[in-house]
Amino acid sequence: MATFLGIWNLLLLGVIHCYDNICERSSCKATLSSVSKNLSADKVIDGNTEQDYNSCSHTVVNGAPEAWVMVDLRKEYKLQNVVIYYRNERDYTWRPYRFRQYSLQVSSDTLSWNECYKDNTPDSRIPSSIQNITCARTARYIRIITNYDAPEDDQFSERGAVLEICEIQIFGCDSNHYGSDCSMECSVNCKRQTCDNAKGSCTYGCNSGFYSEKCEKRCSTCLSACNRQSGECEGPCPNGMYGNHCNITCSRNCENGCSKIDGLCNSGCIDGKFGIDCLQTCGGGCSSRCDQADGNCSCKTGWLGQNCNGKDKIVLGLNIDCLVENTIRSLC
Template sequence: MNIVITKLRRLFVLFSESTTREGNHTFYASNTSTSWQFGTILYKETSLPTEIHFNAVFRYLTYVPPVKKAISELEVCEIGIVGCPPSHYGPLCNQSCPGNCRGPCDLTTGQCIFGCSSGWSGDNCKQACQAGTYGEDCLETCSSNCLNLQCNAGNGECFEGCNDGWQGSDCKQKCPRGQFGRNCSEFCEGCISRTCDPNNGLCDKKTACNPGYVYGKYCNITCNNGFYGSNCLKLCSSFCLYQPCNRGTGECIGGCVSGLQGFNCTQVSAKKEDESFILSTQIGLFIGGFLLGALIAPVACILVMKKRQIRKKQGKKNSTKKAHSDEKQHYDDVRMENVSTYQDLSKDSTSNEYDQINTAYINH
């Protein structure tokens, strides 16, 4: 039979008349239910009185009845427990245990049996920890990284925060990589690999900084608007829709102007490429036509001039030929005219003369 109790002064047990009474009746007080035989024996006698008096603090009360025969009978009719509350002690349980006890106090003296709460010391746990100490029985020392070396006597928390380079409620944690300063509240993102002195932020590598920062021993000056890269020597793309670009990579954060794409807006978008292809085709055709016209025009001019020269030569030739033809015609006309005149003269004069002679001869 196990009963969970915190503090016991008197125990009343009432058994039935049929309960086996011969042998030892034992009561154990223990803190575990499995190892009760190693607990404190509160009572062990061959008789079994109705009322048992003792003082004890425990979790489990175990009763072991006498067993001498194969069969024994146990019948518990009533169990009564009288004890002080956990926070009181004394014959009448009218005295309060010290407020800084860890657990109940002694039922008679009031001393803290399980020690004091953190921040207190002494038999009655009424002595506060001295400055710079804390914890159970004030055995812990406040962290030397506390800003004013004062801490909470109970948990060691530093009242005013930590010195540069430290963090945590008790200031015992060093700043993680990339952080420094008061309570590790500042960041050394500009340092190579983000490694810097946790106290003052001085970069471990002082000859260079991450892209986006001006070279310096702290690497804490970012690039001016419009510049990016190592030591801020590169210019952001002028095709970014919004400025500035990403100081580290040069990426256009707000997008690109119409028709362009890519992280720095230097690539023509697919839609624009189609439009550009059509436009370039039209421009190409126009330029091609223009160049073709420019090539054909001189040839045409040359041909026209050639043709004019040919016509001019043919005109001269034709005029010369015509002149010759006219001279010949004129000569022919003259000849024909002379011939005709001669013929006329010859014909008429001869015939008439002959006729006249003839006629005169006949008449004679």
């Protein structure tokens, strides 16, 4: 019966994953919170999946409130699943009761940990000694940690958290590859060229100048980054351009560019033009720039009107600077 269960577990694990066991092809390093006798952390990554006492790592039974085992993959990988083999004597004289209520966590720096799984097996039940846990995260460190004090240890006058991990298999891809066989490469436009296993979506966002889930679309003429989903520019537009994507040309009559939102010439018009878009022409008799709002200006000699677009007339043979309601204002 035990042989059948062992074969079934192997078949089941083979069906669930087809990723590489990372520690079989790289120099992983394992550490324990404490070591009992010679049952060191190296046993969790030695490739031996036997579950007897001598094949497993073991923390000290000393009343410690917490026990953990940590595997360092040496660099970040894109994880898919983690398989844990816990001590489970074949003659059932030792059951994995200390395996209750553990937590599987991952990290990229050991400063902050992200929980992939938390076991909630009650005291009345025994958890499975082989567990395959989906953990689709990008990480360098994997930690199994517990503060569970098993009531079965009371008969031995033992207290505290204990772990007896025999093997940890960590399956996934290099951080710059994805897919069920790790054959597809993440876009070079992904930050750190890292993407998720399922679709190749960039994990940390896009390099500057690109957008979309896989960062394969190029931002328009944005001065800075563009929105990851829409491609709209998140900062100002280059001088002379406007619009959400900064791809519309401002009126050439604007001075110092135009508003990113609506293209209006908020900084004024070039000499000789007026209006909100600077498309109207100032009067030919303006002695200086005309007002942007209404085109009013000061007139040169010989010109008249608020916009200085009319010339003086000869009345009674005399030159007149201007006429106001047919009344002579000045004579030359």
